Amino acid sequence: MRTLPPYATTGERIWFYTFRVICFAIFFFLLAPILIMIPLSFNAQPFFTFTREMLTLNPDGWSLRWYQDLFGSDSWMRSIRNSFLIGIAATILATTLGTLAALGLSRSQMPFKGLIMGILISPMIVPLIISAAGMFFFFSSINIAQTFTGVILAHTALGVPFVVITVTATLVGFDHSLTRAAANLGASPTRTFFKITMPLILPGVISGALFAFITSFDEIVIVLFVAGVEQRTIPREMWSGIREQISPTILAVASILVLVSIALLTTVELLRRRSERMRGLSPG
């Protein structure tokens, strides 16, 4: 299917190209909303439509108004800070706890594996509204609703399944004779972990951590229930933007975040290629 063989029939040839057209249409569907958002963030009007001026490329229809608005707004700046603070804290917690747990789960001696795995990935399975409601009541009752602690703990819980799943998957392919070799060569378990296991499962840990981070970074339901005004995150600020006050500032934020994502994803891909080269695997 990668190239057309010489014996392909006419039908096969047509399908070969149709299939590619279909695929690119689907990729376009995936990207369209993102592509549309960036020009719109330069709208001079406070609404989410292309104005006539924009379409006729009249410079008056375009402006940096929403970018100025963003960088001039205390609440936006605070929400950006909060998002990173909460996201990073939750990611560190989720990654630490999740990686440890995945290590334990991957040991053959671990009892009740199925049950425990079920509990560990439950935050991914339970509908968000239910998690949010439960945490709302519970956090209120222990005085951590509307605190950073509360939001961070909640987001940690949501991020944990991703770390557990990716690290467990990485450990499936992990060669346990390496840790044995390290022990055999005289390294204590701690040393073995930091010098051998950790560097080798790092790709899995990082990808789990990225998932955990993005989960927190994009999370709104829990924030709506659990966070107070001091803990407003970017999505929460956007939520106000969409529902409570009309402002394409969110498009400006989103455009910036998309650029950051592209940079991040590209970096990850480059890192992956580098690590493959390092391990001598041919870059495929």
Added chain:
Amino acid sequence: MAQADAGGIPTASEHEPRRKLVTADGTPLKRALQRAERRRVLAAFGLVAPLLIFLLTVFIFPIGQMMWRSVDNPQVVNALPNTLQALRGWDGQDVPGEAVFAALHADYMADQDRPRREQAMGPLGIRLNYELSAARGAISRTGRNVDTFEAPFREAFLDAHRLWGDPALWRVIQREGRPLTAAYYVAALDREYDADGNIVQRDENRRIYVSLYGRTLALSLGITFLTFLLGFPIAYYMSILPMRQANLLMICVLLPFWTSLLVRTTAWIVLLQQQGVINTLLVSVGIIGDDGRLSLIYNMTGTIIAMTHILLPFMVLPLYSVMRTIPPSYMRAAKSLGATPTTAFRRVYFPQTLPGIGAGAVLVFIISIGYYITPALVGGQSGRMISNEIARHMQQSLNWGLAAALGTMLLVGVLILYWAYNKLVGADTLKLG
């Protein structure tokens, strides 16, 4: 792997049936083994314990606590201890006698003596109003001048509010005068109690939840199917490309995944609304007239399009990771055996992608069945889902018991599904790329 011939080679246990059970020094083998392995078990458990404890506290317990609210029913018991006592033995048909009203008065007076924060009549009114319209008005308006009532109280109460003369209110008080209730589940299933205490269907124009569950289910299934329809070709396409190119395309999948849900939803509003990009494009190309603009948003169509877009990566990632691991030799083998490319695909390739389809479908289905934000923004009315209703009861109508009952039912449904999936396919096939 099971040894092939079941009958042939005698197994070791047939040779030495007795010695299997004890070690050389006579300790039972199982116990000796446990002793030898205990330290490792503890070490493994020690690694899992911090997270387990964390989740049990921060996640599992709160959800249990929330589910408890769906049966917790303290309001009537707290507010009307004497009345409930007096109501024992009431036949449930006529308005109760003076004894009950005297008890009611006593309960009111006792309540007014309590500090304001502990007064129970307010919550009682709210609770009773869930079961019977205007009950809260009856409780609170009566409360404003109950201290002026003189015995006999029956007449005074009947004057204060018409509902005191309605046996329906008394039946509700009697029925809900227990610390646990099924009433929220009854309501969540669009049922109610009739005059004889039987559970019957609600009046047709007050039924909401069952059909909403049905619609949520249908919508989730539809979205799952659509993500499969769109996800399968591109996952397959990426899986046959060399790594480098596949990873570039993967960025196209991950980029929307990484872009805020709210932003993507907004972008769909921009694209789909009547004056939006798509309609405008269609009009300018001449496919539709200016007055025939399509309604693509604020209805079910909008919900489906936006959610399909948002959830598509959850289908693509597991599919892709499964497809990558299917060696090309299977398709080749099928062709060498005489199968046309179509037959080979259908009979040999496709069945092997089933674990990926299963993982993706379960992820997408579970996420979409609990979806809340996108339907709230672009769903209009026909695109709303059960979670929106739960959120409304959580935050607006403040009927937390009903929200908990609706949520519990949703959760149980999801857990059953997950359990079935785990049985059939195995949860460890869940992969995230």
Added chain:
Amino acid sequence: MFDVRDDAGFVRFDRVQKSYDGVSLVVKDLNLDIARGEFMTMLGPSGSGKTTCLMMLAGFETATSGDILLGGKPINNIPPHKRGIGMVFQNYALFPHMTVGENLAFPLEVRGMGKSEREAKVKRALDMVQMGAFAGRRPAQLSGGQQQRIALSRALVFEPELVLMDEPLGALDKNLRERMQYEIKHIHENLGVTVVYVTHDQTEALTMSDKVAVFDDGRIQQLAPPDVLYEEPENAFVAGFIGENNTLRGRVTRIDGDICTVRLDDGGAEVQALRVNVEGEGARTTLSLRPERVRIAAPEEEVDNAFDAKVAELIYLGDHIRVRVKVAGNDEFIVKVPNSAKGRRVSVGDALRLGWATQDCRALDPS
């Protein structure tokens, strides 16, 4: 299926070249005839292009230039599923979601064969490999050897005239491997199908094949029956690749008909050797000599070449003893001494007199 009877060139590769990347040729100039009913093995080191040739024949890769003919007809434009060639893959490629019976029925089903006929054929094919009782199992429930048999019978069940096998025994352990070699060979003899077999195990190639094509570097280095290959290798690569081999390097000083005289690089001794592949007097050459053709302390008149040697090491191998000796400046010279002889045993440090016949020492291309 292929009516043109051309038994000698049933399969023919005609000046076939193949490049994957448009830069380098993986198959360089392949000309090969395989007769109907023959068991033909492609043997060669990893990366020498064996699988590529098989894939071109099966239709999964296209030749960059040249023709492949089957029964006299070019097959470049026939898609794989219409070639009717059976194939056993290295990892078996049994369909994991089908039972053994379904796997075997698959080729019959896609040919539109009726159910009862299908079942009869499947049963016969399974019985042929003694797996009749396993029709209901899934591939994952079988051991490696059992999977191998199923793969074999699946490739045969639709009665192709040509069967390709790509290192079918590569994943099996030694005992099982030997048993399977035996079985494949017997099936080939009973059914009379043409087999193209790929392996990089020389023992396997020697024991099973009618003819062996030794591949290296995208070319056939020698194409011959096993005994010819072993006893009369045409170049140093083949001599070194097949069987154990003592190598002596030197320069040809004189050529005398079939016989040439070679002065060895180490020590300068002169050796008489059979002239096989030397350019002429003064050319460099590699002498090849099988360890078992070297005789210890044979009467001088019985051997053409005789040298003094010193035993460096003895390696006990049960049925024989490998004796490593230092001779003519070469201390990797191996002599095999059978363990059956009751006679005297050699020990490390012993001085020996070794000899061999000129016929057994072949002067080949320099390597």
Added chain:
Amino acid sequence: MFDVRDDAGFVRFDRVQKSYDGVSLVVKDLNLDIARGEFMTMLGPSGSGKTTCLMMLAGFETATSGDILLGGKPINNIPPHKRGIGMVFQNYALFPHMTVGENLAFPLEVRGMGKSEREAKVKRALDMVQMGAFAGRRPAQLSGGQQQRIALSRALVFEPELVLMDEPLGALDKNLRERMQYEIKHIHENLGVTVVYVTHDQTEALTMSDKVAVFDDGRIQQLAPPDVLYEEPENAFVAGFIGENNTLRGRVTRIDGDICTVRLDDGGAEVQALRVNVEGEGARTTLSLRPERVRIAAPEEEVDNAFDAKVAELIYLGDHIRVRVKVAGNDEFIVKVPNSAKGRRVSVGDALRLGWATQDCRALDPS
């Protein structure tokens, strides 16, 4: 590290048992002494518990009962990283994210050795395996054989007194494998360390070891030097597992000192055999006879037993030909004919007269 000098029992397994699941024993009753400096090989079929024994010795598995002693001291409660035992893993277990030099420095680093000393030792260890130039490479940039050498020198660099190797050559191809066997053996001889070596390849066990323990079913079947094992197997399992072996089954009719007479099940012929492991007259027995001890057409007076046989198949193996014959009702009887003899060749269908010495035919337990 272990000061108690107890050279005979440097490593001792004392009534060791092991179960993974609490239901069945994988190691049943292991008693084994390994002397200091010995090269001891554990040989046995897959699943016989070899790796398990090694893992218990290295500390990665705990014995379910019994004691393991090193230098006279029980080590059950010493964690693996304090045992100071070197180990070469089957897949080498080189750390992929470290260079070769870092891999070798690792054990020295965790022992807190200074940088300059470390470097000197690493260099020496690499030179020992002729890999001095590769210190800067990563494992993935090395070939299998090179990785193997690195694994070996990493296990030796911290100068352990005991080195364990679990099928270290399992993944290598035949030529490389033989070269590495050679190198390991030489390093052992030069350094004088104690080696416990695991393999399921009998040739490897025979060529390398001072002593071989043949494992089967969780027990040691025979513990002996290689030549004793091959030439004097104590039971049918060992005879069948080591080397090629002809098996004849029958019943003992008479015992006469060391010699017994056996009536064969097929055909009823009587054979004289060496009494090794038979219970008494009337008992069933398995006769074991090496193919290379069978002589074709030897003068009657030179052999004790002589039979008529018919050639069923010839298998060409380069240096010898395996001849499968039908003799005394057994048609899996193998005779090896060296390929060096210029003399006459046999062909399928030939009638032969076979003979062997009573001493070469061992009467063992029934199997």
Added chain:
Amino acid sequence: AEDPVRLTIVSWGGAYTASQVRAYHEPWMEMNPHVTIINDDGSANALASLRAQSQAGNVTWDLVDMLPSDAQLACDEGIILQIDHDAMLAAAPDGTPASEDFLPGSLGECFIPQIVYSTIISFNTEMFPEDAMPQSIADFFDTEGFPGRRAIQDRPAANLEWALYADGVAIEDIYDVLATPEGVDRAFAKLDTIKDELVFWTEGAQAPQLLADQEVAFATGYNGRIFDASEVEGQPFEIIWDGQIVEWDGWVVPADGPNVDAVMEYLYFATDTQRLADQAKFISYGPARASSAPLVSTHADLGIDMIPHMPTNPDNYFSPIVLDNDFWTDYGDELRERFANWMLQ
């Protein structure tokens, strides 16, 4: 100097909070440098949060802006403070006590109104020919005379009242009719006539958004939001004042809040005659005190006269429907279910 105080004040966000900040918070913080006011826009879900905070014994809010119906609920539950109006609130400049100065019926047991706002129907003028602009609620229900889609809020309040009003029920009879099953059926039947054209909105900002995007021709909405969009942002919106639904909006003080005394001081200031009049400089809601009305002047930024934009301006206040909170307290649950069911059909 006094100890620093942080007051968390919860309101509706957007232009409305902005008007409170400029009219009340900024002057107060200027006069009391030790006070910092933090704005939370959680009013939409305030009752839920307040109840949860109160049940947890951890009240973090100092002052909350809510609707009177929610305030009544919270008051019944005892989670907000009862207010002694004359003791806690400033008298009018002419000395009229607070309980008499606030518009009749607006003060609650626990509730101090600031504004009277109205829910109105507005339309995008670009979507109608200039000579045929809609004028009345009846026009809103006339899909033939005034084609185009209509956005209404996804709750029964206001919509049912308008349906009966458009169906010919006199304004003073609306709630009596709605209390009968026949009346409810009648209201829904009327709504059915425009159902095919309906789009539903949830939050206040969506209505002007839908109008601006020309997603709909009409939208119900809060008059302040529509004012902001049309006057400040220049959108071509016009308001139909016929049948405007009038309601109060005001403050409640959570019981056990962290700074009850400081809040009371603030409240005394923020609800006096001048402050309420000042708020109207920033948003077109009418002040809840009679004594403030004459002080309403021009918009602070645009300089336009605010009087014509006030819902209470007699030119606009010709057929108001005053929202009956008692009615909605008693029948709300049932009617919401009926409405939800109707939307789903």
